[in-house]
Amino acid sequence: MLESTIAAIEPPDESAMAAARELQGRLTKPAGSLGALEELSVRLAGLAGACPPPLPEPAAVAIFAGDHGVHAQRVTPWPQEVTAQMIGNFLAGGAVVNAFARQAGAPVTVVDVGVATPLPDAPDTAAGGLPRLVVANVRRGTRDLTVTAALTRDEARAAVQAGTRVADELLDAGARILVTGDMGIGNTTPAAALIAAFTGADPAETTGRGTGVDDPTYAHKVDVVRAALRRHDPDPADPLGVLAAVGGLEHAALTGLILAAAARRRPVLLDGVIAVSAALAAVALAPAAVGALVAGHRSAEPGATVGLRHLGLDPLLDLGLRLGEGTGALLALPVVTGAVRVLHEVATFDSAGVAEK
Numbered sequence: 001m002l003e004s005t006i007a008a009i010e011p012p013d014e015s016a017m018a019a020a021r022e023l024q025g026r027l028t029k030p031a032g033s034l035g036a037l038e039e040l041s042v043r044l045a046g047l048a049g050a051c052p053p054p055l056p057e058p059a060a061v062a063i064f065a066g067d068h069g070v071h072a073q074r075v076t077p078w079p080q081e082v083t084a085q086m087i088g089n090f091l092a093g094g095a096v097v098n099a100f101a102r103q104a105g106a107p108v109t110v111v112d113v114g115v116a117t118p119l120p121d122a123p124d125t126a127a128g129g130l131p132r133l134v135v136a137n138v139r140r141g142t143r144d145l146t147v148t149a150a151l152t153r154d155e156a157r158a159a160v161q162a163g164t165r166v167a168d169e170l171l172d173a174g175a176r177i178l179v180t181g182d183m184g185i186g187n188t189t190p191a192a193a194l195i196a197a198f199t200g201a202d203p204a205e206t207t208g209r210g211t212g213v214d215d216p217t218y219a220h221k222v223d224v225v226r227a228a229l230r231r232h233d234p235d236p237a238d239p240l241g242v243l244a245a246v247g248g249l250e251h252a253a254l255t256g257l258i259l260a261a262a263a264r265r266r267p268v269l270l271d272g273v274i275a276v277s278a279a280l281a282a283v284a285l286a287p288a289a290v291g292a293l294v295a296g297h298r299s300a301e302p303g304a305t306v307g308l309r310h311l312g313l314d315p316l317l318d319l320g321l322r323l324g325e326g327t328g329a330l331l332a333l334p335v336v337t338g339a340v341r342v343l344h345e346v347a348t349f350d351s352a353g354v355a356e357k
């Protein structure tokens with residue numbers, strides 16, 4: 001199943017890109033005046049194989065949640081139970097991601113792909129507007145990657161496939177763009193390890209303060225990432241092996257979501273450092289998947305910048321966010337829609353009777 005998804009991912013359609021570039025040049029604005037939006041519109045035309053590409057509406061947010069054995073190494077000050085408790089908050093509509101999703105008009109799906117502690121009772125989602133919960137728990141949290149591989153290869157594959165299934169469901173239901181979200185206390189540590197493994201950057205460059213650790217904890221966290229890489233020596237040519245050795249269940253599921261969307265020529269709006277680490281795995285598995293990726297924002301986590309550089313992606317927003325959940329990506333959604341809307345709605349010099357220079 002994963003192999004057929006990967007095989008279906010094609011490079012961008014050059015003629016649709018050329019048509020979008022040409023159309024941008026005829027619209028009633030100075031050439032290039034929409035800056036990064038112009039190149040984004042060209043990329044989305046290439047992905048869709050059409051000019052103009054479809055408006056990315058409606059969007060759908062998928063928040064993948066998992067726990068982490070490396071939590072035992074005190075890489076985060078928060079108790080592990082907060083992952084499950086925040087799922088309760090998401091399902092009740094009370095988290096930051098819910099506020100931003102309501103603003104964007106995007107439904108939220110919360111996926112338990114590897115939470116370790118019991119989930120709180122879900123509120124009655126029939127009430128309308130509240131997120132849906134999908135239970136696809138592969139195991140109750142990863143193993144401690146400083147001691148052993150975080151996941152078996154089969155577990156990593158199962159988590160990737162959970163992500164592809166969720167993407168397929170959301171796209172079948174009519175979503176035209178997928179927005180990535182994550183929840184998992186401790187998950188910036190495996191993200192830093194994945195980014196170091198796929199880019200070759202030093203753990204000191206890929207590790208950040210996550211929820212806001214103090215100086216001694218930060219130094220320890222860098223050591224933990226360094227020790228994990230030394231122990232497992234993950235091979236970037238074996239992306240599933242990297243995800244298994246030093247990844248997380250939500251990271252692997254996000255990799256699957258990206259691959260499935262790319263296979264169906266639909267864009268994925270990336271949130272923060274967890275999404276970037278998953279994107280590196282997806283692009284290692286299928287290089288052409290990069291054509292489906294839009295970087296929503298530049299997370300304050302330094303690994304996100306290292307990963308985006310490796311992917312050749314420029315983030316749309318740079319607001320110093322360091323939350324995750326999908327928050328930064330949701331704020332960028334109107335920018336993506338605007339970039340495409342220009343190709344649909346703006347008059348040409350010819351049609352509007354506006355003189356050219």
Ligand SMILES: Cc1cc2ncn([C@H]3O[C@H](COP(=O)(O)O)[C@@H](O)[C@H]3O)c2cc1C
Nearest residue numbers: 076182183184185186187188210211323324
């Ligand atoms: C209340 C709360 C809400 C969150 N929402 C997202 N995260 C974010 O912070 C966590 C990663 O940071 P670290 O690796 O330092 O633990 C993840 O759960 C991520 O989604 C949160 C964290 C907390 C505490």
Ligand SMILES: O=C(O)c1cccnc1
Nearest residue numbers: 210272273299322323324
């Ligand atoms: O940017 C992120 O994705 C992020 C940053 C800190 C904590 N959790 C997530």
